[in-house]
Amino acid sequence: MIEVTKFLEGWGKVRQNLIATAEDMPEEHYDTAPFEGIYSFRKQIGHVLHADDVLFEGLLKGAYDPATFRLDPYAAKSKQELVAALQENFGAQSEALRSRNDAFWSEPRKSFDGSEKTAGELLQMMKEHELAHLNQLYMYLRAKGIVPPTTRKKAAARAARQQ
Numbered sequence: 001m002i003e004v005t006k007f008l009e010g011w012g013k014v015r016q017n018l019i020a021t022a023e024d025m026p027e028e029h030y031d032t033a034p035f036e037g038i039y040s041f042r043k044q045i046g047h048v049l050h051a052d053d054v055l056f057e058g059l060l061k062g063a064y065d066p067a068t069f070r071l072d073p074y075a076a077k078s079k080q081e082l083v084a085a086l087q088e089n090f091g092a093q094s095e096a097l098r099s100r101n102d103a104f105w106s107e108p109r110k111s112f113d114g115s116e117k118t119a120g121e122l123l124q125m126m127k128e129h130e131l132a133h134l135n136q137l138y139m140y141l142r143a144k145g146i147v148p149p150t151t152r153k154k155a156a157a158r159a160a161r162q163q
Contacts, residue, residue: 004105007120008094011127014134015090018048019083020149021137027079034143041140045082046074048133049089052126055112056093059122062109069112097123 022045030042039047050073058064074082100119108116111125138148147155 003120004097004100007123007127008097011123011130012090012094014127014131015086017149018045018130018134018137019086021134021141022079022083022086024141024146024149025079025137025144029140029144030079032140034140041137042077042079042082043075044133044137044140045086046072046077048130049074049082049085051129052089052093055122055126055129056089056096058112059109059119059126060096062107064110064112066112 025041030045031040033040033043050071051069053073054064054068057068074085077085105119108118109122111117111122117125138150141148
């Protein structure tokens, strides 16, 4: 249980940065992308949410339904709805994981790519996927002249140390 708690703390930091990033971007820029041919800001946030939903459901059931990847339930959501979903789904997923017994963590299950993985390996994949999109979203913020939340935190900590 200690490892689960530590994992969720780390993933929680990633999610908090994603929430701060989603809050920082003005909604009028949610449908823009810094380059042609890549997801808009809204699509990036929606993709993270949808992938987490699908992957988490597969994690709990032990197998994934590939048809659910084709849906796009977040495409028309507002900024406020996306931020709320980021907060709510992480809370619900964390709670569900904390209640799992030891067997849950060691039972092999099918990953979305057909390979067998443990719950911990699948969760790490989910976290890494989210982190990859978060880093892309930092580029979107910077393209609009907005300093990403992690950079602001580091600058504030540095300023506090210098006082």
